[in-house]
Amino acid sequence: MPADPVPEDLTADPRITLLGPQRTPRIGQVVADLGLAGRRFATITTGWRDREADDALLAEQLGHRCVNLGLWQLMQEVWEADPELAEADRRRRLVHTEMQELYLIGLEQAVEALRRIRQHTPRDPRVVELAVEDVLSIMREMDVRHLERVGDLNHEFYARWEPHHRDAVVTARFHVGRLVADTEAVVVTGGHVGVLLGALHLFNLGPALAAPSDVEPSTPFDRSGGPDLGPAPRLLRPIIAWGAGAMAVTERVLLFYDDPVAAPGVSELLMNGLALTRGVVALPSPRERLLMRDQDRMRMLAARTAPWTALLLEERAQVTLTADGRLPAGARVLGADGLPHDLEGAA
Numbered sequence: 001m002p003a004d005p006v007p008e009d010l011t012a013d014p015r016i017t018l019l020g021p022q023r024t025p026r027i028g029q030v031v032a033d034l035g036l037a038g039r040r041f042a043t044i045t046t047g048w049r050d051r052e053a054d055d056a057l058l059a060e061q062l063g064h065r066c067v068n069l070g071l072w073q074l075m076q077e078v079w080e081a082d083p084e085l086a087e088a089d090r091r092r093r094l095v096h097t098e099m100q101e102l103y104l105i106g107l108e109q110a111v112e113a114l115r116r117i118r119q120h121t122p123r124d125p126r127v128v129e130l131a132v133e134d135v136l137s138i139m140r141e142m143d144v145r146h147l148e149r150v151g152d153l154n155h156e157f158y159a160r161w162e163p164h165h166r167d168a169v170v171t172a173r174f175h176v177g178r179l180v181a182d183t184e185a186v187v188v189t190g191g192h193v194g195v196l197l198g199a200l201h202l203f204n205l206g207p208a209l210a211a212p213s214d215v216e217p218s219t220p221f222d223r224s225g226g227p228d229l230g231p232a233p234r235l236l237r238p239i240i241a242w243g244a245g246a247m248a249v250t251e252r253v254l255l256f257y258d259d260p261v262a263a264p265g266v267s268e269l270l271m272n273g274l275a276l277t278r279g280v281v282a283l284p285s286p287r288e289r290l291l292m293r294d295q296d297r298m299r300m301l302a303a304r305t306a307p308w309t310a311l312l313l314e315e316r317a318q319v320t321l322t323a324d325g326r327l328p329a330g331a332r333v334l335g336a337d338g339l340p341h342d343l344e345g346a347a
Helices: 027-033 046-051 056-061 071-081 083-119 125-161 167-181 193-202 244-248 295-305
Strands: 016-019 041-044 066-068 185-188 239-242 252-255 268-272 280-284 309-313 318-320 332-334 340-342
Touching: 016 027, 016 309, 027 056, 027 239, 046 071, 046 193, 056 066, 071 083, 071 167, 071 193, 083 125, 083 268, 125 268, 125 295, 185 244, 193 244, 193 252, 193 268, 239 244, 244 252, 244 280, 252 280, 295 309, 295 332
Parallel strands: 016 239, 041 066, 041 185, 185 239, 280 309
Antiparallel strands: 016 318, 252 268, 309 332, 332 340
């Protein structure tokens, strides 16, 4: 299937563009490549938390035609104005943290089981492969249950406390909505993905970024035996995102870091993202964060993300998704064999 070409006018046919890390910023060149030079941007640097306003370099790259939505600062103002809601959200985050800790204990035990199975001297290799698949199946079931429970936790918070009916949140949402309405494209930077998603949901950025699709589902998403994911939402503005921003716009947020000194050493799902994409799990800076040479470990990661495809967002990566939010041909992905591949057809 031929790649879906990037349209000449992304404001008329908005797409999501996912980038590699921007330690040496090239966002200005990306904007030019996409034909968005001179457009007015909304920037979301919330993942930087208290450094949110340190965006001079980003503004320069965008030709100073941008407005920072300031969601982190706005969130602090909401908590100060509504301490009851602030306390409820603090408790929600504490419960989520405990869920994450206990889920991670289970994953670590599964990884240890895989290690021991693979160290076993096989008398029949088929038996070993079946045992490996059993453990991976358990891990996938744990992933699904964890996402469901986190989703239930967040749903219960919004249903009980109804932030959309509280004065401080209503005022803040109106302010953010007016800022976004005056822009033509959106940039979402990296940082802390949990903080970023929390702010995006609190201030209801989803409807400002996309509307429900008016396209009927067609063929099932069965590339890896997965379910029909349905059509992606219809973007209202082009989105450029990297790091935590790239993770936040996808369906599932996967935390990954294979250095057991700095992190648990096993990848863990955090929560659902904004789901503006279809079939994509974003892996920013994979060569810095993953043991890419450990093919068994990478096969395990690919198996856990399937049927979603793990997108490798390396230093120079620039991937503009198709009109229906899927990966284009040529995108660098993690294959089922645990090796990097260029995607041969649109995902």
